[in-house]
């Protein structure tokens with residue numbers, strides 16, 4: 001079987017347990033997000049700034065380790081930027097857009113000073129991680145409780161060498177992403193050439209505002225998982241509808257882990273609304289909403305069988321694949337099987353664009369992957 005090399009538009013680093021304790025005063029460090037797993041490993045509690053959230057502990061596949069013990073299958077390089085490259089080489093993953101793990105809970109922090117301190121600490125650590133390899137594109141986490149603090153950290157991150165910034169799909173503020181308060185943020189991203197990266201499932205964990213993320217009863221787990229898909233689409237809709245791309249045409253947006261076929265679908269819905277409700281639409285846009293989506297927005301998917309068709313059948317060129325390494329929803333351990341199942345039957349142009357081209361367009365400094373090799 002030929003080895004397919006693919007860039008990943010959705011990967012994660014795993015923060016060391018002592019990251020905040022070693023970089024911040026104890027009074028701040030103890031309020032940062034952390035996970036506490038129950039003894040039976042069925043549930044975990046996430047503690048964030050005085051709040052606690054219970055959730056089922058994600059169970060992975062079981063495997064037998066070298067000593068004959070049954071353990072959870074985990075990527076061995078998940079916690080180490082040097083070992084990580086060995087995992088990537090095995091799997092056929094070349095370059096990665098890398099988000100935090102526990103730190104994607106930033107939208108549940110309500111103290112601006114705490115959030116800014118945490119973002120500075122993790123960004124200082126993540127840039128060192130990125131420096132291990134030109135294959136790593138780490139995201140800077142932006143403190144989004146107010147625009148001024150956000151812009152200050154974007155500027156600092158750009159100076160450090162970040163080319164991508166992580167944003168929750170919904171900010172933890174009264175003003176959502178379509179509000180003019182965020183104007184300086186889009187401007188700073190466009191000016192400094194940072195890609196605005198939304199990762200799905202990152203809404204503030206506050207039941208009063210999260211979009212139905214806590215279904216109970218039959219099918220609850222499935223419903224909750226599927227619900228996380230929609231936040232990226234809402235974020236993109238807000239950015240397009242409020243005219244951000246008219247004002248900042250250099251801005252590029254990535255939505256990670258939310259599939260890809262939604263792009264053409266959402267573009268159609270936005271266009272219909274724009275035409276049929278034209279008298280009510282404010283602001284007027286210079287172009288149709290679909291044109292911004294097709295040109296400025298990118299998406300990464302991992303297992304979705306329909307996703308390649310968003311490119312070859314529907315014409316959206318900005319479809320990226322993503323491994324979600326090292327998370328349990330991801331493809332670690334079966335990346336090549338997944339890539340072959342998804343891409344063996346599509347044309348070479350589509351395959352090259354999904355595995356390498358779209359990612360390289362966003363991050364042109366990343367070196368190309370090796371030529372395909374026999375596995």
Ligand code: MN
Pocket residue numbers: 010011012199256257324327
């Ligand atoms: Mn992910």
